[in-house]
Amino acid sequence: MGLIQHDVIIIGAGVAGLTAGSILVEKGYNVALIAKGEPTACLSTGCIDICSLDHDPLHGVSHLPDEHPYHLVSRAVIRESIEKFKESMVQMGFPYTGSPESNRYVLSALGTFKTTCLVPSTMAAAPQDEKDDLHIITFSGLKDFYPSYITARRKNASFSTYDASASTTMGLATNFEREDFLEKFLSWLEKLNIQEGKIAFPAVLGLESAATITQKIEERLRCKVFEIPTIPPSMPGRRLFNALKDYFRKKGGMIYWSWPVSGVEKTKKIIEAVTTPSEGRPKSLNAKVFILASGSFVGGGLTARRDTIVENIFNLPVFVPGQRDNWFDSDYFSLNHGIGKAGIIVDSSFRPKEADWENVFVCGGILAHTDVLKNGCGHGMALATGYAVAASCMGYIK
Numbered sequence: 001m002g003l004i005q006h007d008v009i010i011i012g013a014g015v016a017g018l019t020a021g022s023i024l025v026e027k028g029y030n031v032a033l034i035a036k037g038e039p040t041a042c043l044s045t046g047c048i049d050i051c052s053l054d055h056d057p058l059h060g061v062s063h064l065p066d067e068h069p070y071h072l073v074s075r076a077v078i079r080e081s082i083e084k085f086k087e088s089m090v091q092m093g094f095p096y097t098g099s100p101e102s103n104r105y106v107l108s109a110l111g112t113f114k115t116t117c118l119v120p121s122t123m124a125a126a127p128q129d130e131k132d133d134l135h136i137i138t139f140s141g142l143k144d145f146y147p148s149y150i151t152a153r154r155k156n157a158s159f160s161t162y163d164a165s166a167s168t169t170m171g172l173a174t175n176f177e178r179e180d181f182l183e184k185f186l187s188w189l190e191k192l193n194i195q196e197g198k199i200a201f202p203a204v205l206g207l208e209s210a211a212t213i214t215q216k217i218e219e220r221l222r223c224k225v226f227e228i229p230t231i232p233p234s235m236p237g238r239r240l241f242n243a244l245k246d247y248f249r250k251k252g253g254m255i256y257w258s259w260p261v262s263g264v265e266k267t268k269k270i271i272e273a274v275t276t277p278s279e280g281r282p283k284s285l286n287a288k289v290f291i292l293a294s295g296s297f298v299g300g301g302l303t304a305r306r307d308t309i310v311e312n313i314f315n316l317p318v319f320v321p322g323q324r325d326n327w328f329d330s331d332y333f334s335l336n337h338g339i340g341k342a343g344i345i346v347d348s349s350f351r352p353k354e355a356d357w358e359n360v361f362v363c364g365g366i367l368a369h370t371d372v373l374k375n376g377c378g379h380g381m382a383l384a385t386g387y388a389v390a391a392s393c394m395g396y397i398k
């Protein structure tokens, strides 16, 4: 048995786990969050997709099938979770633009539009139609961004290349944090004498200071500037993760990194502790309540075997969308791969149905029937269910 008694242990440092954790620590609970690695947020655009089925995301939720877990959360709670998220991001210096009543576009690195809802302020000026003139700045040697994909689609777009002596998104973002680098870059940019339209950059304008750096460029050039999310590893996705993680810690939450949960200790219907094989640290951690926020397949919460799908920690019953033949559509780009529905079915308080445990709650991408790709509801669903699960846990602990 572990020595430390937490009120709540959360497994998973994604948007869902960190949202639930922050709410609980703010309410005074002793919360530890355990993660074996980085979340899918680090692979994402950093934009918050709430629901892409309608121009009004909250209206879009009403088009979702009855079994979708969004229906377990009221519209008021979805709104509250978004407001709470926006407030916390302002506090962390990484503000977001947008409202849950209206979807918008961001320009993708392929020159297409991606529908989303909330965007980091560094993408707020992204064009919403084909009209804006764009001048794209790229960096010599950067392999993750090809402006010609965009100029091939948009007639009114051109580009220039800056030699920044760094060829990775992380290397460039680190350079932008340096005052001397930014100053030299701004002098070069001024000489381009861009008179019309907006200036677009691949999303490399800094690490934690991206919002300020974007604003500085706008003020100096006196024109609108925006970032284009690049392929993973994505700087805006990483900024989102860092801001959520730092907020949780700032409020008093504790994180055990690189702590892969491999088993549990239990008594009758109660989980007492989770365990890990890692050496040189506590091998078991106990709590009154456990929140499973371990994500879907990419996050590591679910594993597909030959004929079935398993949940890796509590061995919870998993909704499996039929035989393996039904898991994938023959069209790779289809949004109808059955596997997107796999996951844990929960009751109205987010407890797994037909499971043996009383003190386990589930949220985020591991929930059944989310179909994140098809419904465009990734981080939005993780925020809303993370927020709602925190309330359920508080009710249980009382």
Ligand SMILES: Cc1cc2nc3c(=O)[nH]c(=O)nc-3n(C[C@H](O)[C@H](O)[C@H](O)COP(=O)(O)OP(=O)(O)OC[C@H]3O[C@@H](n4cnc5c(N)ncnc54)[C@H](O)[C@@H]3O)c2cc1C
Binding pocket: 011, 012, 013, 014, 015, 016, 017, 034, 035, 036, 037, 038, 039, 040, 041, 043, 044, 045, 046, 047, 048, 049, 050, 259, 260, 261, 262, 293, 294, 295, 296, 298, 299, 300, 301, 312, 313, 363, 364, 365, 366, 372, 377, 378, 379, 380, 382
């Ligand atoms: C490539 C990609 C791009 C995406 N882009 C977007 C986007 O632009 N906008 C958007 O809204 N959504 C996007 N999504 C969807 C979105 O990332 C997810 O739906 C959502 O963030 C899920 O968050 P989560 O917290 O439930 O889980 P995850 O982000 O999957 O996090 C799971 C966490 O659990 C931990 N974990 C798993 N197993 C264990 C274990 N045994 N022990 C300890 N820890 C464990 C992991 O290490 C990780 O920290 C994207 C998804 C992918 C895969």
